Amino acid sequence: MYTLTYESVATETLKSFEMEELLEKARENNMRDDITGCLIYYKGGFVQLLEGDKEKIEALYAKIEIDPRHKNVTIFSEDEISKRTFPNWGMAYYPINENNTNQYEYEQFKRNLILLSDLVEPTNITSKQFWKKIKTMIAEPPM
Numbered sequence: 166m167y168t169l170t171y172e173s174v175a176t177e178t179l180k181s182f183e184m185e186e187l188l189e190k191a192r193e194n195n196m197r198d199d200i201t202g203c204l205i206y207y208k209g210g211f212v213q214l215l216e217g218d219k220e221k222i223e224a225l226y227a228k229i230e231i232d233p234r235h236k237n238v239t240i241f242s243e244d245e246i247s248k249r250t251f252p253n254w255g256m257a258y259y260p261i262n263e264n265n266t267n268q269y270e271y272e273q274f275k276r277n278l279i280l281l282s283d284l285v286e287p288t289n290i291t292s293k294q295f296w297k298k299i300k301t302m303i304a305e306p307p308m
Contacts, residue, residue: 167219168250169226170295173190175236188232200225200244202252205278211235212302214273214295234285242294249283250292275303 179187184206195201200217213229215222230238282296 166217166246166249167222167243168214168216168235168246168289169222169240170214170291170298171226171238171240172298173215173229173238175206175209175211175235176233178209179234190221194225198225201249201254203251203254203295205302207274208305210302211272212295212298214250214292216246216251219245229268241298242291246288246289246291248288250288250295277307278303297299 181194188204191204195217198217198221200215202213204211204213226240232238247292269284278299282299285292285296287293287296
């Protein structure tokens with residue numbers, strides 16, 4: 166089995182319904198291909214961890230790289246793995262609506278992500294790098 170995690174920047178802010186459509190399709194495809202993972206979208210940035218069969222992950226990543234909804238797609242860690250970090254998550258997604266969010270909700274979002282990172286036991290260096298990137302991302306001051 167194989168895992169990779171990448172980051173990218175949205176080319177424009179995604180509306181909630183657009184993100185839901187993207188996730189619905191991703192979950193269907195991931196279930197079919199036995200891919201699990203986690204996607205975080207925060208302040209125009211994506212960080213995603215994918216895990217499953219190496220050929221299927223590489224094929225999916227090739228599609229992700231050319232998706233016009235984001236740019237600067239960069240892998241920052243990849244590994245061969247024996248155990249999944251997100252075995253039951255077809256594609257976990259943690260949303261926040263930037264247009265309707267006050268400072269309290271941003272802080273709650275950050276606390277929830279930190280709690281989630283503490284509850285999920287990283288099983289490899291890539292999942293550790295994923296959570297490290299998430300913590301760095303949410304530590305940045307608001308724009």
